[in-house]
Every structure is written in C-alpha cells, then in structure tokens.
Amino acid sequence: KAGVTQTPRYLIKTRGQQVTLSCSPISGHRSVSWYQQTPGQGLQFLFEYFSETQRNKGNFPGRFSGRQFSNSRSEMNVSTLELGDSALYLCASSWAGENTGELFFGEGSRLTVL
C-alpha cells in the first residue's frame, strides 16, 4: 500500500511570505501529525488532526496552522515566514493516534526561508 506522501518536497520562500504544505496519509489512517525538524532540536510537535479535528497542538505561534479534510489529507500553513522557520517539516499518519502505535512518516517538505 502507498506510504505517506508529502508535497512539495523542496521549496524556497522569502521572509513575510506564506506557505502551504500537503500530506496524504496511508489509506485508512485517520490521524495525521506534523513535526518540525531542525538540527539539534529533534522532532518538535506542531499539531495532530484526527477525523478533521485538531486533537493536539504544540507550542508554536499562531502563524502555524493546519487542517484536515474528510479524506484524511492534511495541510499545514505558515504565514508571515521568518528565517527561523527554515526546517524539514514531516507529517506522520497512524490509524488511531500518535501515542497509541506506530507513526508512518513522509519524506518531508524542506522549507528554506531567505
């Protein structure tokens, strides 16, 4: 079965712009979580969506937002980009939730903010 798909894989933006990233989970998975990965900071949790509802949120500013559609596909949006937003953004899907079983990660979207 197809894995988790993230688009775009790479993108370059300038400060002040906004960006939308997309994640298609494994078929049948209802939970999608988003993480920011930067060197030395590990995987920092952004938010989790389950059945179109945000179930958990990490400690990121309101510029970071997301949503989930009825087909479980998810998007995250970052507005008013800052240099510090440069990172690899990973999404992960699971059947019931991130704390109940294996997370299946996508390959990530690498964002560079100039």
Place this chain on the structure above:
Amino acid sequence: GENVEQHPSTLSVQEGDSAVIKCTYSDSASNYFPWYKQELGKRPQLIIDIRSNVGEKKDQRIAVTLNKTAKHFSLHITETQPEDSAVYFCAASGFQKLVFGTGTRLLVSP
C-alpha cells in the same frame, strides 16, 4: 507537559561493539515509549517500542528497557554494524501527545 531528555547526542563505536542510548521523561503518566531510527536523508522509522506494563523488550540485536520508578528508558544495540549508523530518537507519550527527544547520532566504524 511531558519533557524528554536524550543522551548522548553523539555516539561513536567500533563495529561489533554495543551501543546504549538513554532517555528520561518527566510525566509519570506516560505509558508508551517508541524508538525511531532516521538514516541520513530518509524518514524516521519505528524500530522498537515498549509500553509501561513491561520492563524489557527485545527484537534481535535491539532491546529497550524501562524503569518506571526512575522514569528512564534505554535502547541497547548489540553487535553493531555500519548500517546501524543513523540518528535515533526516543519518545514518550504524555497526555495524548508524543514527545520526542533531541536525537542521538550513532556512528559505527568498520
């Protein structure tokens, strides 16, 4: 909220040696502890996990131990091989949220 500390940040071993990575967590209610391996340029993948009702779990050359009293859990890799070189992340589930450690870069030299 949950806080997970992971040590060491970098670990270099010779092929065939054992490697141990340690994590501590803060939330005594955490009950799920997975370990993920991320090879260079690739996505993280689950290698082993343990729940709070057991103290140890093994899968071939890897094992995880959990000490709930001390709020410690560790990953043990025996007979390391060059293909074990990667970044390893521990995690603990607090209240409905999985919190990751900052990762350990393991380098296995032939």
